[in-house]
Amino acid sequence: MIGIVVVSHSRALATAAVGLAAEMVAEDNRPVIAVAAGLDETTFGTDAAAVSEAITAADSPDGVLVLLDLGSAILSAELALEFVDPEVAERVRLSSAPLVEGLVAAVVTASTGASLDAVVAEAARGLAAKQEHLGDAEPVQTTAVAAAERTNEVVVSNEHGLHARPAARLVAVVNAFDATVSLTDLDTGRGPVDAGSLSMVATLNAQQGHRLQVGAAGPQAAEVLAAISDLAAENFGDTPAEPTATAGGSGLDVAIGPAIVVDAEVDLSGYRPGDDEPGRLDKAVSTAAGELEQLRDRSDDHGGIFDAQLAMLRDRKPRGEIEAAIAGGTPAAAAWKQTYDRLARTFEGLDDAYQRERAQDVRSVRDRVLRILTGDVTAEATDGILVVPELDAATAATVDAARIAGIAVRAAGTTGHGVIVARSRGIPLITGIGGVDVPAGAVVAFDARTGSFELAPDEATVRATITERQAEREQAAAQADQPATTLDGRTIDVLVNVGAVRDAADARGADGSGLVRTEVLFGDRRTAPTVAEQVERFRAVADALRGKPITIRTWDIGGDKPLPFLPQDHEANPFLGERGLRVFRRRPQLLRDQLEAIRQIAAETPVHVMFPMVTTADEVEWALDELGSRPDGLEVGIMVEVPAAALRVETLAVGLDFVSIGTNDLTQYTTAADRTNSAVAALADGLDPAVLRLIDRVVRKAGVRVAVCGDLASDPQSAVLLAALGVQELSAVGPQIPLVKALLRQTDLTKVPDVLNARDAAEVRQLVRR
Template identity: 45%
Template sequence: MVGIVVVSHSHALAEGAVALAEEMIHGRRVRIEIAAGLDATTFGTDATQIVDAIRAADDDGGGVVVLMDLGSAVLSAELALELLDDDIRERVVLCPAPLVEGLVVAAVAAATGAGRDEIAAEAAAALAGKQSHFDTTPLATPTVTAEHTGVFTVTNVHGLHARPAARLVAQVRAFDAKVEIRNASTGSSWVPASSLSRVATLDAVTGNELEIRADGAQAREAIDRVLTLAARAFDENVTTSTATGALPRPASPGIGIGAAWSAHSARIEIPDVPARDSHTEWTALLDALAVVRQDLQRARSATATAAEAAIFDTHLLLLDDPDLLDDVRARIVDGAAAAPSWSAAITRIAGDFGALTDSYLRARSADVHAVGDQVLRVLLNVAGPALDGSGILIAPDLTPAEAAMLDRERVTGVLLAFSSPTAHGAILTKAQGIPAVVDLGTSILEVPEGTPIAFDGSTGEVVIAPSDEVLDEFRARAAHQADTLDQSNRRATAPAVTRDGVTVTVGSNVGSLEDAVLGARYGADLAGLVRTEFLFSGRTEPPDVDEQEALYRQLADAFGGRRITLRTLDAGGDKPLGYLPHSAEPNPFLGVRGIRHSLVNPGLLRDQLLAIVRVARDLPVSVMFPMVTTVAEVVEARGMLDDAIKATGDGVPTGLEVGIMIEVPGAALKSGVLASYVDFFSIGTNDLTQYTLAAERGNHGVAAIADPFDPSVLRLVDYVCRTAGDRVTVGVCGELATDPLATAVLCGFGIRELSVAPRAIGGIKDAVRATDSALGATVAAQCLAAEDAAQVRRLLDRANS
């Protein structure tokens, strides 16, 4: 395949032009290399950089088309030709096309398999569309003697713009036929349908009528294909607007293919009937609560990990909430029936949540309504949603209980009109490995049942009624993903070593004994983060020292003697503990949580540290304190650890390491000082992101801002590595660690430990093996100079390719 090189004075300009071109080729692979700027921020061109780019673009000997912006870019490209070996030089064409328009046209032509000279000619004619728009002088076009003709109306919202035009051109090029097209509505001239630059001259908008004609051995087939494609609006994806104007949001990775089906449920209506005696009504409510409690416990036990199961703990606690039950009992005693009493009390509680200032807790009113509806359905004998369909489930939203009921063998994907990736229903859908896209807007609910759908839960791309060609594309993606995952898992037990010989430890995040078993099975080098608050969730009494010691030993045994990192209780904020009542705070995320919570509950922390030290006397153990902000917190926590060591005797356990979580900007900026008090840092990018960007990730209104790829977050990660990396080991345990796109930049910063979900271990180890840490450092510098997260992703996409 022919490669393309973009030469520009500005690296940012080149990146933007490449991103635009890649949008037009619908995921098909074209080798595009950049030789732009003297670095990420300095304008200029470098002939040796252009030479390297040409060699990379010509990796299979198919030839290279070089596009340049102006001035010294042309001179540097010509000098680069002189520096190349003769055999490569003869395969290179310097194209005089305008950079942006030429690159778009060249990329589309290259994606269809066009040759070097044809690509260069198409690019050189790229201004034809713009010239035609401002100049009515018709362009000369070879005449086709039409054997076959057709007519269609443009239905695309934005007309025959670049993406649908590119698909049209790609399809036409597949046939042995000369095909021409004209805009009958404007009276335009005929142009070759195989040329994107000429098709652009039609200036076709929604409602325009276009004529096509073709001659050649496959003329009829070409006409039929174009008409079929036009009838499907050229397979443009669903771009349903949300209330905020945002695009659909990926919530669970994977390819979903199947027929649409909806989960219908009977509407809950509170009947206006006289109440029975108060004892009968109260008994009916208690019976309903018992049924729902059993259902929730069943759903909780069916979830894969304690972290996911903990979602149901809030629901279970609500069923026994004394304030709620007292309210219901009072209404029943006053003569109301059980159903309206329960409904009124639930409405009040949900309203209290909705009035809170904290966005995350305000959003939890949805949990209150979910539990409330479950109880009402039992009380009134109203059927819940039927979740036994097969294919792509379409629904407004999913409660945690509904998500836990999905059969992953039958449900091939989930599309939700509302919700967010961090909503509890979406989290449980992801935990089951079911692809999902959320926030599609109400129009997705209008898709008829049985309609074929294909979507990508990693990108948010959704296609309704896809063509056979598009279905084949999605099936190929699914097969590739499955094969990649299988190969990664086979290699997962081997060490993760970069191409330049740097070993990166890849551990497993653990929230239960089941997680530990999974992590060891999937090749974890250690338990990089044990979330101890999840180990004993669902209890009303705290675990004693012996209980904790026994479970910590079981975790260590599951990892076969490999190190386990036990994070002390990370409670407060969005993680209340049933056995430790937490007083209401105006803003819990800026209140008593993490290490602060433990220091004001010293008895719990002493017991936990004592259990940890006991295990550390026999096995490799690390202890880690969460959400540290000040040196004083570390000193106080370490003092309590020293007391636990003294209480067990025999000095400091061999191999016991002490670390802290870096989750707030204050800790990141003091990392040089904090490094004197610990052995390691683990950067929690989830909290670090939300505190840095003032965007709570559970708040739908600002969740899109809370992006760990934002340069400000990356700058803090880089700062921690630079100021402390020579004295302590620095790892990452947030969502950023789980994303293979971030692996190169993290290695470039100097991160040497990553802790991820068990099933992600193989893929992240492969990402490490594909990385060169020295090149990663270069890419990292470019990312730090980027404007936003989107530009960072483009840089990393190119580096990874």
């Protein structure tokens, strides 16, 4: 195996580049990599004597590749060849390949035992993928490869596509066989490219869900195709960590505490530059790195978020721009902000939605360092009320619910994913506080039940309300197992929404499950679960609910809910595309396996099955045909999530046992407002009279039992309103079940006001509160 030498002016840069490249191959299969960089740990420069020592250390009978950064590194390397033994010098190759990209490509290629010439050629192509993606060079020509004797097709299931590490694993597998292998991306038409070349594989830019045609020729063509199929089935080695439970909050709807304001930009007006701005920045970055490492080590579920932020913090590219700006007289704080602002805008302009969302991480890293530079620690308080412009799911999932008293969201809207996650964790939450000026550290309070948000509140009054609500919650929990029978004699079943077995186990007082989200229950899987595996998981949910009925929703994917083992084609408007049941009209086998699992578990325990995103009677008929014969007791229903289904429910419900209204989707489709878009989220209000009229129509016209499993059922006052409209079952998040049942027991549904003719959702709330 050849050896590799890295020559750079910066020891930190060289060490980081070697660390990145080393991640691509197993430790026991890496080439020797020697570094000659910097005059010492912190002084930039190159030294010919150090380069000659590195060449000697990396020397191999197969040759030595020397990669360099710029300027005197080239001169030092050329001079070093005069210092080493002539026999050694003859097998040394200096390369003009880009240092970082070339090193990654060289290490991966060398690890396969490739010749020096092959490694040099691969390193020289290091920029090809980036140039192809950015379009700032002539497109890379497809590689001439031998005609394929055999072909196979695999799917890229990796969440972020065939990026560097999985691509490196693929290249390593290919080069372990005596065969020539090509790849063609069937979804984009790119290729064929040489699958033994990391740079060429990278030019495909294969994303999650893309289908790759693998062609092979040579003595081991069949063997390499089988190995690549196995690698693809293992997600190219990108196996995510198993999720773990996250602590929950108080479950109250009222909170008080100092404001932790994270939506205001760090104030730089008081920043005064010093004599050593580079050193000041180094210290701030080091402190920020320590904070992020602590956050990563304390986070069981989301350590990867902080690892990504650490990588952004340590990225040499923006750091080089910042150092140049400081050298030109710009203060460190301003230089840091300007550079990371540009980087955030770059991310926001990317095509890939996941990458666009990384702009939020960039801004988080930006502000962490700026707070350290300016001494602004108020936004880093660990106890209080978090004030944010909008709430994303990652923040809702990672916030320390034991220390954050509540979350106040400036944007309106109650059905966004972040709001749903926070409520499912029992974190006190209010949305729609608007642009009210909230000084960091000021005491604030909110009461989501009344919709009030106060600066400098009467603390005694708020504490009394908290005590009252805690007692109310404790009493509700103590009586949670009692039926929710209203004062006028109606009994409403209150069930739990389940996305994990733990949701069922922790659901105090649930009368069963009104929604088992199968796409979430198996969302950590990179391969489709077998029938037996699905039966086992369904049985665990039923056991956690002590044999009470469970309603299993068949695979509901599309829109903002991908299923890793069932990639979908790109759609211009996925919320109006192939979602839910629509997906399986063309690809029915996965649904058939799930229905078989449902039939098997229904023979053991009470089970209902429902089909999502139904629009037409033809879809219902097709679903029933796919279900086929069913054991006694297996009830069948559909989700009512689109206005078309609500307006013709009497036709759709023929032959069914129930319908379940998904208020989250019904609301966004009725109001034409994407609940994940903060600009219009306020319109997506489940208490909009137009939505309530559709619910009312479904109750009156369906002719079967009507349930609600959307987020509206988790709000006690809204749940009472739904029951007054005639809904017979409510499926809520676990922490809210005792409160929903308690309020129903205190209510005479005949006295709930008529809200269908209200002007808007705000008037509906006023009427219900009165």
